Amino acid sequence: MGASASRDASGGSATVVVSQKVRAGCGHDYQRWQEKVTRAAETFDGFEGTEVYPPGTDSSNEWVVVFRFGRLDQLTSWLDSERRRSLLMEGEPLFEGPQAQEVLRGGASVRQDTVTAVVSHDVRRGREKDFLHWQSRVLKAQEKFPGFRGSELFQPVDGVQDRWVAMFRFDTRGHLDEWLESDERAKLLKEGRNYFTAYDVRKVPSAFSGWFRFGERAGEEVPPNWKQAMSVVLALYPTVTVLNLTAGHAFGDLGLPGYLGLFFSNCLSVAILTWFLMPLVNRALAFWLTPSRSRTMRVQLTGVGVVLLCWAALITVFGLTTH
Structure with missing residues (x-):
């Protein structure tokens, strides 16, 4: 050691x-x-x-x-x-x-x-x-x-x-x-x-630590990087899509150049992720993200399945509504 x-x-x-x-x-x-x-x-x-x-x-x-x-x-x-x-x-x-x-x-x-x-x-x-x-x-x-x-x-x-x-x-x-x-x-x-x-x-090593609150108490571990990445995508995809459909058009109507509109959209998406969506994802997926609670293969597969189903649902919803 x-x-x-x-x-x-x-x-x-x-x-x-x-x-x-x-x-x-x-x-x-x-x-x-x-x-x-x-x-x-x-x-x-x-x-x-x-x-x-x-x-x-x-x-x-x-x-x-x-x-x-x-x-x-x-x-x-x-x-x-x-x-x-x-x-x-x-x-x-x-x-x-x-x-x-x-x-x-x-x-x-x-x-x-x-x-x-x-x-x-x-x-x-x-x-x-x-x-x-x-x-x-x-x-x-x-x-x-x-x-x-x-x-x-x-x-x-x-x-x-x-x-x-x-x-x-x-x-x-x-x-x-x-x-x-x-x-x-x-x-x-x-x-x-x-x-x-x-x-x-x-x-x-560590990654995405600002969006995950595990590991702050004595003896508590942080989620593996691949779980953090899957969870971030789960929150990031709807955030970016909704902002593109709403704020993106609003910035365009105001006459802002594309690079400025993109900058402000990024600021909004990071704020939404940090203070709203990622805390919700952390709580909802705590059974899978927390290493001490996800020891069995059943829990691991359940967590992955939940995230994949959520991805599929979001893609389906946005695929239907954006058309």
């Missing part, structure tokens, strides 16, 4: 970001095990919350879990506890590969409307200043790439872990991968081998 903690004991909160590759076919068992871990963490002083991020669209099968504590000493008390060690031994049959952990101090919490990469480095002894200078060059290169949202560098924590950890954020997974796979980064990594012996990269 990989971990990162933010802000030290002198004030603010501490965060541990845990990543773990899970054996194929063990996803549901891992989720149930992770719920036990969260319930155990809740009993420790300073616990503030948990966020669970399922694997992205790639085949890495890597889960990311974020634990938040009030202070660093409270975080380390949980990390070093006998209860946590016992749970790790219990969950070991579900894991693929060894566990890893990085503990960080300082910095902002992970934003759910961005995609974050957590990169840990084993820096060569005596090359720390060269590593810092190299990191500043990496940051300047990142800033030139589309979708870049910021970067933070965390020094080792005495007595906890020896690695340096860089966190950088992009607006989408595509933009993050564009940077990770770029020739410019490859050249920088080749140079960086002079300053560090090894590094690991982990990604913390």
